[in-house]
Amino acid sequence: MSVVKKSAVRIASVAAAAAAAVGLFSTGAANADTFVPxxxxxxxxxxxxxxxxxxRIAHESALINPSMGSTPLHRNAWVSASAQVEVHGKHNGTKITPGYVVGCQVDISGGGANGGADVTSDYAGENVTGKLSTGGNLTLGPGQATSFLLLDIEKPDAYGNEGHQFATKFNGPNGSVTWTDSTIGLxxxxxxxxxxxxxxxxVATDNGTSEFRVWGQxxxxx
Structure with a gap:
């Protein structure tokens, strides 16, 4: 009789420990970062x-943490990629400006090479944030979208004051910009x-300056 009781207690203890372990694993899985190639x-x-x-946008990935602040109102992601440009002929300098569009309950898929008109501004527009070389900390409500630029290169302006450039420039046949674990905080x-x-x-040429965009998924x- 006593043996049966001891076995029952042991089985119950093992079951309780297993349940606790499952609970820990489930909690970890729910809050785990998700790697997205x-x-x-x-x-x-x-x-x-x-x-x-x-x-091209190459070697692109994102590491998603759905709730850094333990609330569905906060998300965090670390993004990595490389922007690569090749100019097949003579030019007078080409600039590369990488960034991200972020949207809340809005379609940012757009269409064609220039993306959606609702979220593609001209960097002089109201929806673009600069000076965010390490990433964007954004606040958006439903139906809102904004863009932010990854580069922030400090360079004195024509008057010697502090200035900022959000693009890198090259004059040869190719140029690139690579970023690793830049933050998107929403x-x-x-x-x-x-x-x-x-x-x-x-791209600047003898005929003027032309601009276009390439969009990731x-x-x-x-």
Whole structure:
């Protein structure tokens, strides 16, 4: 009789320990970061003067943490990629400006090479935030989208005051920008949220300056 009781107690203890372990694993899984490999993008663009330009987003990925603040209103992601541009001919300098569009309960898939008109501003527009070289800390409500730029290069302006550039420039046949674990922090979005990489390419030639964008695939922020 006593043996049966001892076995029952032992079995109950093992069961309780197993249940506790399952509970810990479940909690960890619910809060675990999710690695998302992304396909990147490639665009072959021909300028009005016939000059060919190839732009791509390569080695793209995101590491998603759906609730850093233990609330569905906060998401965090670490994004990595490389922007690569090749100019197939003579040019007077080409600028590469990488960034991300982030949206809360809004379609940011857009269409064509230039993406959606609702979230593609001209960097002088109201929806773009600069000076965010280490990433964006954004607050968005439902139906809102904004863009932020990854680069912030300090350079004195024409008057010697502090200035900032959000692009890198090259004069040879190719140039690139690589970023690793840049942060996207989103607050205030109670519904689904997405982000999408873009690279703006601006090519100067004897005929003027032309600009286009290549867009990565939208991905969920949780």
């Amino acid at each position: 992304l396909p990147g993008a490639e665009l072959h663009h021909t300028l009005p003067n016939g000059l060919g330009v190839t732009a 607050n205030g979005c109670g519904g689904y949220a997405q982000a999408r990489a873009f690279v703006r390419v601006e 939208p991905f969920s922020l949780g």
